[in-house]
Amino acid sequence: MxxxxxxxxxxxxxxxxxxxxxxxxxxxxxxxxxxxxxxxxxxxxxxxxxxxxxxxxxxxxxxxxxxxxxxxxxxxxxxxxxMDIRILKNRNVQQGMMAVLLLLLFATLVFGSEINGSKSWLNLGFMNLQASELLKVGIILYVPYIIDRKWVQIQQNPKVVYGPLFFVGFIIVLVLFQKDVGQTMLLTAILICIFIYTGIGMKNILRLLSAPFLGLIVGIIIIVVFRINILPAYLTAxxxxxxxxxxxxxxxxxxxxxxxxxxxxxxxxxxxxxxxxxxxxxxxxxxxxxxxxxxxxxxxxxxxxxxxxxxxxxxxxxxxxxxxxxxxxxxxxxxxxxxxxxxxxxxxxxxxxxxxxxxxxxxxxxxxxxxxxxxxxxxxxxxxxxxxxxxxxxxxxxxxxxxx
Structure with missing residues (x-):
């Protein structure tokens, strides 16, 4: 009692x-x-x-x-x-969260169901899970965590976050490979908005975002080389x-x-x-x-x-x-x-x-x-x-x- x-x-x-x-x-x-x-x-x-x-x-x-x-x-x-907000600043929690999201996206590519031209759904039995929806929250937590943790170094040298941002760019490419163009656009827009608000200047923003954009470019090259039709027919129509x-x-x-x-x-x-x-x-x-x-x-x-x-x-x-x-x-x-x-x-x-x-x-x-x-x-x-x-x-x- x-x-x-x-x-x-x-x-x-x-x-x-x-x-x-x-x-x-x-x-x-x-x-x-x-x-x-x-x-x-x-x-x-x-x-x-x-x-x-x-x-x-x-x-x-x-x-x-x-x-x-x-x-x-x-x-x-x-x-x-x-929830204690301090748990969101824990390095192990952040890394574990992104690792789970990465596994869910890979599982969706391999075992996912195709609905309305996009293979972005993972059948869990009781519901169809769309991992790219959860990824939005993941990016909203992970990117601010990295920027906050490395803020002093970022102001001096933006390259210190290239590794984490390339990882984010790679994950966004996985969503693109699911032929989910709408979610890919949203994830990229969220990432850009976060960096614009940092106030570190457009020149530094372009440097920082070059890592995820490089990931997208690599993905596009793979699409061209292997002739993967990434845009659903309904979208081009x-x-x-x-x-x-x-x-x-x-x-x-x-x-x-x-x-x-x-x-x-x-x-x-x-x-x-x-x-x-x-x-x-x-x-x-x-x-x-x-x-x-x-x-x-x-x-x-x-x-x-x-x-x-x-x-x-x-x-x-x-x-x-x-x-x-x-x-x-x-x-x-x-x-x-x-x-x-x-x-x-x-x-x-x-x-x-x-x-x-x-x-x-x-x-x-x-x-x-x-x-x-x-x-x-x-x-x-x-x-x-x-x-x-x-x-x-x-x-x-x-x-x-x-x-x-």
Whole structure:
């Protein structure tokens, strides 16, 4: 009984350092996503259009997403309340994390399942794991750890991090070999954003990033020499349909044209929750890639705007946190998470609206998917953990200033 009381005392004491607006935003997005997954998938699921022709219950995807959300909440709670941030600065933990991710990526290349043209899924029986999703969090932790640990040496000689960065570049090439162009773009963008924020100057940034870029160049050479077709056929076709998808409405522009119709059908207030027409066989993945188009159709411009405000408020909050600390590790972790969520949302929204080619990247917190939900929950737990540490250090500094 005493242990239970002590546990709740610890939770209450820790809560004063938790960024509750950030936590509530995360919960709100997950609940909106859960609702929209059910709305977008209930009819197609019963028709079997999302499960290879096998009809399933209308709650099939909803129940699976509910499990992912519950697991995500558990991850966030553990990281925000229980985890000691010092473990993330442990060399053995960092190396072990990257080693596990490397093994998962190799296992995916050898034993992975190909879905929608990309061999990026590892069947674990109870779920399909996408290791590249977890790699985002790995890079957000590993690169800031290296920069923070070697910051003084980096300012004098950027070459000291060539080894670790070449390793990161090699891992990104493995994702490219899975024909997952969208995730490769995101991982590279996260890496670039972290280095831009370091403030060490563009010349030094180019020197530092030459190592991972060299890895990418080596990968491209291998692709050319062995004639590996790294771009899925569906992706190259989407470039052709980008300019005017309605000219190819019955072919390669079918998905984008219907996505634009769904967005336009919603108007200001939408057709009403559950009343989407385009989810009835017109959009191929209404619960994943095209879920924002369904949001626009059912909830209209107002509903879509609320979702965007919630997503980018997390990005804004992460950047504010980065400006409040002197620790390079905390700063760069916050920037990494902001770039992860912000850029992924932009790529998804740009794809379904015709701004950029469709790449199969899910909308953060909203789209159906276990790997994505776990990765994003880890990122949110990490952001809350860093925010808690920043608040704790600020409170400690105020205490010492009063004692003087």
């Amino acid at each position: 005493n242990r239970i009381k002590n546990f709740f005392r610890y939770i209450l004491g820790t809560s004063k350092y938790i960024d509750f607006p950030l936590l509530l935003t995360y919960i709100a997005l997950c609940l909106i996503g859960l609702t929209m997954v059910y709305s977008a998938s209930m009819v197609p699921a019963t028709r079997g259009t999302l499960t290879g022709g096998i009809a399933v219950s209308g709650t099939y995807f909803y129940m699976r997403q509910l499990i992912y959300v519950i697991v995500g909440f558990g991850i966030v709670f553990f990281m925000a309340y229980i 989407r470039f052709s349909a980008l300019e005017n998808p309605f000219n190819y409405e019955s072919g390669i522009g079918y998905h984008l044209a219907n996505s634009l119709l769904a967005i336009g059908n919603g108007g200001l207030f939408g057709r009403g929750l559950g009343n989407s027409v385009m989810k009835l066989g017109y959009l191929p993945e209404p619960h994943t890639d095209f879920i924002f188009a369904i949001i626009c159709e059912e909830l209209g411009f107002i509903g879509a705007l609320i979702v965007l405000i919630l997503i980018y408020s997390i990005v804004y909050r992460a950047l504010v946190m980065a400006s409040r600390t002197d620790s390079y590790f905390y700063k760069l972790v916050c920037v990494g998470i902001a770039s992860y969520i912000g850029i992924q949302a932009f790529v998804n929204l740009g794809g379904i609206s015709g701004l950029i080619p469709l790449t199969g990247v899910p909308l953060p917190f909203i789209s159906f998917g276990g790997s994505s939900m776990m990765s994003l929950s880890m990122a949110m737990g990490l952001l809350l953990l860093v925010g808690k540490q920043i608040k704790y250090e600020e409170a400690r500094q105020r205490y010492y200033e009063k004692r003087r």
